[in-house]
Amino acid sequence: MTAIATFGLTKRFGTGQVAVNAVDLAVPTGSVYGFLGPNGSGKTTTIRMLLGLIRPTQGGHELLGEPMPVRAAQVLPRIGALVEGPAFHPYLSGRDNLRRLDAADRTTDPRTEQSRVDAALDRVGLLAAATKRYRIFSLGMRQRLAIAATLLRPRDLLILDEPTNGLDPQGTREVRQLLVSLAAEGSTVLLSTHLLSEVEQICSHVGVMHLGRLVAQDELAALRAQTAPRARVRSADPAAAAGTLGELGLAEVQRSGETVTALLGDAAPEKVVAALVHAGVPVQGFEVAAADLEEMFVGLTGEGFDVSG
Amino acid sequence: MSAVETAIAPAGPAAATAVVKPPAFSTRFFRSELWLIFGRRRNWIGLAVLAVVPIVLTVAVKVSPPGGDGGGGEAGSFVSQITNNGLFVALVALLFEMPLFLPIAIAAISGDAIAGEANLGTLRYVLSVPVDRTRLLLVKLAAQAVFALAATLLVAGVGALLGLAVFGSGPVVTLAGTTIGFGAGLWRLLLVCAYLTVCLIGFGAIGLFASSLTEQPIGATIAVMLLCFASEIMDAIDQLSAIHRYLPTHYWLSFVELMRDPVDFGRLVPGLLSALAYLAIFGSAAWARLSSRDVTS
Numbered sequence: 080m081t082a083i084a085t086f087g088l089t090k091r092f093g094t095g096q097v098a099v100n101a102v103d104l105a106v107p108t109g110s111v112y113g114f115l116g117p118n119g120s121g122k123t124t125t126i127r128m129l130l131g132l133i134r135p136t137q138g139g140h141e142l143l144g145e146p147m148p149v150r151a152a153q154v155l156p157r158i159g160a161l162v163e164g165p166a167f168h169p170y171l172s173g174r175d176n177l178r179r180l181d182a183a184d185r186t187t188d189p190r191t192e193q194s195r196v197d198a199a200l201d202r203v204g205l206l207a208a209a210t211k212r213y214r215i216f217s218l219g220m221r222q223r224l225a226i227a228a229t230l231l232r233p234r235d236l237l238i239l240d241e242p243t244n245g246l247d248p249q250g251t252r253e254v255r256q257l258l259v260s261l262a263a264e265g266s267t268v269l270l271s272t273h274l275l276s277e278v279e280q281i282c283s284h285v286g287v288m289h290l291g292r293l294v295a296q297d298e299l300a301a302l303r304a305q306t307a308p309r310a311r312v313r314s315a316d317p318a319a320a321a322g323t324l325g326e327l328g329l330a331e332v333q334r335s336g337e338t339v340t341a342l343l344g345d346a347a348p349e350k351v352v353a354a355l356v357h358a359g360v361p362v363q364g365f366e367v368a369a370a371d372l373e374e375m376f377v378g379l380t381g382e383g384f385d386v387s388g
Numbered sequence: 389m390s391a392v393e394t395a396i397a398p399a400g401p402a403a404a405t406a407v408v409k410p411p412a413f414s415t416r417f418f419r420s421e422l423w424l425i426f427g428r429r430r431n432w433i434g435l436a437v438l439a440v441v442p443i444v445l446t447v448a449v450k451v452s453p454p455g456g457d458g459g460g461g462e463a464g465s466f467v468s469q470i471t472n473n474g475l476f477v478a479l480v481a482l483l484f485e486m487p488l489f490l491p492i493a494i495a496a497i498s499g500d501a502i503a504g505e506a507n508l509g510t511l512r513y514v515l516s517v518p519v520d521r522t523r524l525l526l527v528k529l530a531a532q533a534v535f536a537l538a539a540t541l542l543v544a545g546v547g548a549l550l551g552l553a554v555f556g557s558g559p560v561v562t563l564a565g566t567t568i569g570f571g572a573g574l575w576r577l578l579l580v581c582a583y584l585t586v587c588l589i590g591f592g593a594i595g596l597f598a599s600s601l602t603e604q605p606i607g608a609t610i611a612v613m614l615l616c617f618a619s620e621i622m623d624a625i626d627q628l629s630a631i632h633r634y635l636p637t638h639y640w641l642s643f644v645e646l647m648r649d650p651v652d653f654g655r656l657v658p659g660l661l662s663a664l665a666y667l668a669i670f671g672s673a674a675w676a677r678l679s680s681r682d683v684t685s
């Protein structure tokens with residue numbers, strides 16, 4: 080089953096700009112899905128459409144197997160969301176802001192409000208600062224409060240738009256660990272981010288946005304395989320080298336001139352070298368070309384950090 | 389679906405009651421909205437300003453009691469009664485505040501209702517809780533109605549209590565010159581408050597509509613305040629008498645009719661109908677606007 084499925088989701092703003100263009104997301108239940116794309120690529124706009132905040136120009140979507148927006152009242156309570164950064168009432172305390180959101184939720188039990196609010200604050204490390212006014216919160220504290228708001232009740236799906244924005248390295252690590260543990264408890268997570276490293280650390284799946292289009296979508300492992308480390312052997316006898324690599328069980332053996340490459344897979348490089356020497360292959364050079372998701376990401380999205388317009 | 393839910397529900401007794409079947413009716417969000425309005429310091433200051441008027445009035449009349457008829461018209465007639473009966477402090481304060489201070493207070497609350505949340509960004513989070521947009525609008529309307537009632541009662545209450553304390557109580561002389569008992573006078577004062585609250589609710593619907601158009605709460609507030617003043621100015625221009633009865637402020641001061649004996653409903657009923665018409669028209673317009681609006685803030 081898919082937790083999020085979109086069908087040709089498209090948003091053209093009044094300005095004429097197509098911010099999201101025929102996007103078909105498929106976020107499997109139980110996955111941690113990295114929604115990756117440079118700034119301005121349409122991630123937040125997509126998330127706004129998922130939550131019914133803005134109406135798609137074309138296309139539609141389902142959340143947790145239910146059609147949206149008709150089933151919004153039933154399905155949205157099961158989803159915790161962080162959209163385009165935190166937003167709270169500045170003159171209320173952190174705790175009172177969460178109580179306000181909990182009061183708005185018709186599916187939560189008012190008798191357990193206090194304990195759930197405090198548990199959520201505790202989980203993001205804000206319990207000690209709970210009575211401070213939101214206006215004096217630092218950006219990192221604000222971000223944590225927004226994450227706490229998604230934890231006010233058990234959720235089947237978390238939709239988090241750049242949740243580590245503005246956090247210090249320690250906070251970033253804590254939030255990532257929190258996401259991993261939430262996923263382990265059974266929530267599906269859609270994590271929007273412009274940081275490839277974040278996806279590599281905690282995601283099982285990835286979708287890459289570029290200029291409003293979803294240009295790639297797969298399991299992270301499958302994408303990695305495409306960019307998996309390759310053994311590269313230079314030899315005066317490339318045929319023998321290719322034969323030996325094949326016998327070792329390396330996949331995708333390719334020859335070009337005196338160079339032979341193959342997917343390294345689980346094989347240890349030193350074993351490969353030893354085997355080549357043992358087979359009498361004249362080895363002139365050997366190297367392991369490292370995995371480079373970043374190169375692939377840049378290839379998909381053009382130059383890395385430009386803001387898409 | 390249920391399999392997923394049981395899988396992620398945390399263990400322990402609290403988890404069993406974290407989630408409930410949505411009740412058919414609950415005042416929880418409405419109470420939270422009231423708390424948002426009445427817990428905000430800005431609004432406390434506004435209410436305090438409203439309460440200052442009857443205080444200043446009491447002091448002024450005590451220091452320099454009006455001689456003779458105390459000036460012309462109903463205001464003059466009311467002012468001259470203050471020294472006989474403290475209840476009139478409340479009526480005079482309402483007469484002074486209704487054209488200006490009370491609508492400003494309502495404009496501040498209603499202008500903030502949607503635009504304020506959009507401006508802060510809290511609108512997107514409230515809507516994705518989810519709060520149905522129609523429900524949000526109804527709760528905002530109901531909360532500003534409570535604020536209108538509270539503001540009116542505050543002015544009347546401060547005026548009546550202070551007036552009675554300083555000038556004492558006595559029989560109430562109506563605008564018709566007849567005398568009614570103190571209890572009947574108090575009852576009429578409450579009816580005045582109810583009438584003015586309905587007027588302010590109608591006016592607040594205009595503010596709510598303005599608030600649904602923008603992300604700038606101050607802009608919405610100023611717009612409806614200007615509308616209020618423009619309406620009052622037009623109401624004072626005789627050449628425009630043809631449109632006077634459609635102006636939102638036209639019937640506001642008709643509340644003095646409640647101090648006649650017998651009460652003349654000829655101007656009160658149209659006043660109530662006018663307010664309800666404004667509520668219906670601008671409430672619907674706000675609904676049409678909010679329910680179709682892209683929330684991009």
Ligand SMILES: Nc1ncnc2c1ncn2[C@@H]1O[C@H](COP(=O)(O)OP(=O)(O)O)[C@@H](O)[C@H]1O
Nearest residue numbers: 092094098117118119120121122123124388684
């Ligand atoms: N309300 C809006 N009106 C017009 N254009 C918008 C609006 N919101 C976003 N955009 C444009 O849509 C594109 C995608 O924006 P966004 O979804 O916020 O990207 P991301 O979240 O990936 O950084 C950007 O070019 C942005 O300028």
Ligand SMILES: [Mg+2]
Nearest residue numbers: 122123163240
């Ligand atoms: Mg964004």
